[in-house]
Amino acid sequence: MLSYILKRLGIGVFTIWFIATATFTAMHMVPGDPLSNERGTNEIIRANLERQYGLDKPVFQQYLLYMGNMLKGDFGIAFSEENRSVNDIIREHFPVSATLGLLSLLFATAGGVLWGALAALYRNRLPDAVLMFLVILGISVPSFVFAALSQLLILNLNQWAGRSILPVAGWGDFRSMLVPALVLGMSTMAFMTRLMRSSMLEVANTDYIRTARAKGLSPTRIFFRHQLRNAILPVITVLGPAIAIITTGGFVVESVFAIPGLGRYFVQAVAQLDYTVIMGTTVFFGAFLVLVVIAVDILYGFIDPRIRLGAV
Amino acid sequence: MSSSEYALEVDRLAVSFDTYGGVVQAVRDVSFKLRKGRTLAIVGESGCGKSVTMQSIMGLIPMPPGRITQGSARLNGDELLGISQKALNAIRGNRVGMIFQDPMSSLNPTMTIGRQIAETLVVHRGLSTSAARKEVLELLRLVQIPEAEKRIDQYPFEFSGGMLQRVMIAMAIACKPEVLIADEPTTALDVTIQAQILNLLKDLQERYGLSIILITHDLGVVARMAHDVAVMYAGQVVEAGSVDDIFYRSAHPYTLGLRAAMPSNDPEKRTLRIIPGSPPDLFAPPPGCAFAARCPHAMRLCHEHAPPLYGTGHIARCWLHHPQAPESPVRGNIATLTEPAC
Numbered sequence: 001m002l003s004y005i006l007k008r009l010g011i012g013v014f015t016i017w018f019i020a021t022a023t024f025t026a027m028h029m030v031p032g033d034p035l036s037n038e039r040g041t042n043e044i045i046r047a048n049l050e051r052q053y054g055l056d057k058p059v060f061q062q063y064l065l066y067m068g069n070m071l072k073g074d075f076g077i078a079f080s081e082e083n084r085s086v087n088d089i090i091r092e093h094f095p096v097s098a099t100l101g102l103l104s105l106l107f108a109t110a111g112g113v114l115w116g117a118l119a120a121l122y123r124n125r126l127p128d129a130v131l132m133f134l135v136i137l138g139i140s141v142p143s144f145v146f147a148a149l150s151q152l153l154i155l156n157l158n159q160w161a162g163r164s165i166l167p168v169a170g171w172g173d174f175r176s177m178l179v180p181a182l183v184l185g186m187s188t189m190a191f192m193t194r195l196m197r198s199s200m201l202e203v204a205n206t207d208y209i210r211t212a213r214a215k216g217l218s219p220t221r222i223f224f225r226h227q228l229r230n231a232i233l234p235v236i237t238v239l240g241p242a243i244a245i246i247t248t249g250g251f252v253v254e255s256v257f258a259i260p261g262l263g264r265y266f267v268q269a270v271a272q273l274d275y276t277v278i279m280g281t282t283v284f285f286g287a288f289l290v291l292v293v294i295a296v297d298i299l300y301g302f303i304d305p306r307i308r309l310g311a312v
Numbered sequence: 313m314s315s316s317e318y319a320l321e322v323d324r325l326a327v328s329f330d331t332y333g334g335v336v337q338a339v340r341d342v343s344f345k346l347r348k349g350r351t352l353a354i355v356g357e358s359g360c361g362k363s364v365t366m367q368s369i370m371g372l373i374p375m376p377p378g379r380i381t382q383g384s385a386r387l388n389g390d391e392l393l394g395i396s397q398k399a400l401n402a403i404r405g406n407r408v409g410m411i412f413q414d415p416m417s418s419l420n421p422t423m424t425i426g427r428q429i430a431e432t433l434v435v436h437r438g439l440s441t442s443a444a445r446k447e448v449l450e451l452l453r454l455v456q457i458p459e460a461e462k463r464i465d466q467y468p469f470e471f472s473g474g475m476l477q478r479v480m481i482a483m484a485i486a487c488k489p490e491v492l493i494a495d496e497p498t499t500a501l502d503v504t505i506q507a508q509i510l511n512l513l514k515d516l517q518e519r520y521g522l523s524i525i526l527i528t529h530d531l532g533v534v535a536r537m538a539h540d541v542a543v544m545y546a547g548q549v550v551e552a553g554s555v556d557d558i559f560y561r562s563a564h565p566y567t568l569g570l571r572a573a574m575p576s577n578d579p580e581k582r583t584l585r586i587i588p589g590s591p592p593d594l595f596a597p598p599p600g601c602a603f604a605a606r607c608p609h610a611m612r613l614c615h616e617h618a619p620p621l622y623g624t625g626h627i628a629r630c631w632l633h634h635p636q637a638p639e640s641p642v643r644g645n646i647a648t649l650t651e652p653a654c
Contacts, residue, residue, distance in 0.1 A: 207417040213372055214412075215432050215483065216405035219397075225431070226420050304422055305467045 001308065005298065012290040019286035020070065020279065021063075027278055028059055034079040034273050053079070066279065075280035080272050086280035089265055094284070096171060097254070097261035101247045103177055104185030108242065111189040113235060116196020117228065123201065131193065138190025143249065146183045147256040154179060169258040184253045188242045192235055199231040206230075229303065236300050240293035247285060318388075319491050319523035320346040325383030325393075327361075327368045330376060334595045338364045340547040342383070346491065346540075349521040353528060353538035353555075355570070359591060361547040362527045366493050369393070370408060371400045388490055406436040409484030413496040415476035419468040425479045426464035432486045451482040455512060474505035478512065485516060495527045510537055531574050535559065543567050546591050546602035553626030561645040563628035565607045568641060601631065609640045622646055 035049055050056040075086035119131040154166045167176045212222045251263030269277035301308040327339035339361045346352045354362045367373045369385045369392055385392040387407060412418045420428060430444035452460035455478040468476060484492055498506035516522055526537055534541055542552040551564040562568050569587040589606035592598050604614040614631050622633035623646035632640045
């Protein structure tokens with residue numbers, strides 16, 4: 001198991017290097033640079049600025065320089081904000097995004113497992129039909145629609161109650177995280193519900209469930225001891241990709257709810273061609289995702305002994 | 313008193329499945345009796361209803377679409393059909409143990425075998441986890457699994473097929489059941505392992521007086537294990553009797569066909585004999601004998617009218633036992649050539 005984790009970490013480092021290189025290349029192939037938006041600059045000022053930021057050097061040299069700094073843990077200074085290092089931006093805003101993302105992942109997984117199991121239990125009956133209808137809504141309606149609708153709902157709720165039950169926007173205590181996390185996790189929850197439902201039905205038809213019934217176990221015991229654990233396995237495998245969707249998709253929800261997360265910088269930087277912020281956020285998100293996927297694989301091993309003990 | 317002589321009595325059982333294509337009459341009027349401490353083999357080709365018969369008695373077929381339309385099944389006098397799910401759960405795994413065809417897929421892959429066996433003891437006998445563990449170790453030794461202390465904490469994928477079938481047997485006999493149902497227990501195993509498993513079952517039967525129902529399509533297994541045999545075809549019992557009756561005094565052309573189809577070691581008989589044709593469509597079983605279309609001795613009567621059961625003890629569902637029937641290889645193999653009782 002330990003050698004497996006080390007191997008995965010090694011591949012992870014390679015992945016991060018690849019992400020950094022690919023982003024750097026793509027970024028420099030886009031026409032323009034961070035300074036092309038600056039108004040009122042003449043040739044001399046521009047040349048000075050380029051020298052200041054090292055943009056006058058050949059691209060490959062810039063690449064080496066940047067990679068060297070990155071290895072030291074320095075992502076550089078942001079172009080678009082005065083005197084602010086990318087490290088500061090990440091340090092300040094990532095915890096907000098991470099909290100939001102993990103909370104919504106928690107919602108999505110718990111909800112997906114619960115609703116999926118329920119739908120499978122009531123297969124082809126009314127609760128199943130209702131849930132599957134909601135799942136299609138959840139998958140196909142974009143998150144900004146849910147975000148706006150939920151704000152309207154909160155507004156009406158607060159008005160009806162005559163006081164502020166839930167804040168409409170902003171970031172602070174748990175009450176303000178609740179609705180954005182739910183909205184952000186909605187499509188993942190819907191997807192996981194579908195997955196859990198089909199997985200439950202598949203497990204219900206296996207030989208070992210028949211054995212469990214032939215042993216005279218009660219339906220509740222079969223459900224919790226035999227069916228659930230085996231049915232959850234496929235849901236765990238999509239946790240990794242789900243985290244990618246949730247963390248990178250957080251931008252829309254963050255902007256609708258005015259949440260000071262990293263997503264805003266992630267997207268704005270691309271529009272402004274802010275080289276250092278693009279590199280910083282992309283590499284950081286990439287590294288984060290690589291680590292999370294490794295963590296999910298380890299978790300998988302805990303649930304499925306065949307992987308932990310190296311049978312497959 | 314019948315309940316003292318028989319462990320399981322099945323009477324006129326009929327099971328059908330409602331499907332989109334119509335109603336499949338999978339089991340049609342099946343009766344048999346399992347003598348205490350003996351082995352009854354239920355023989356027949358794939359799809360003849362032998363597994364469905366046993367699984368419907370144990371409430372293991374999905375209902376719906378499955379439906380038990382008639383009949384009764386008594387376990388030492390206690391009716392099994394139509395009782396509540398809870399009452400059935402108290403019997404399954406406790407008074408009746410079951411083992412299945414494919415031991416690799418019949419055990420939960422994410423649970424140690426020790427816990428899976430212990431579960432039966434915890435549920436039915438109310439044992440504590442530690443007491444159950446002791447009992448499980450005993451059971452593993454009983455089914456001759458070496459290094460039981462180590463094996464008890466291992467997962468199914470760490471076992472071979474033969475070892476897993478031993479685990480299944482240990483699980484099935486954990487509560488000292490009155491009847492053990494073995495549904496093709498050796499089909500998925502290779503021949504040497506097959507012999508070991510059969511010997512184990514035989515050994516357990518001698519030691520504990522187990523009554524066994526053995527579902528199989530392998531006449532070699534039947535000859536080795538069974539005391540009594542019921543031959544099934546197209547959802548019906550076409551012939552039943554002692555193992556000698558079936559092998560030496562076959563009274564149904566289908567049984568003759570099965571015997572002829574057995575591979576032999578004789579170098580003279582190089583080609584494998586088969587029964588031509590295929591079983592009838594159970595959506596709409598023929599009005600006459602189900603085997604008539606494939607039977608070398610079929611008469612016009614056979615296609616039009618379903619034959620009754622002839623004989624007592626050794627019985628056969630075939631018109632060739634009618635007093636006016638022409639000469640045939642099965643004639644005289646049933647002791648009483650009289651008008652049928654039913």
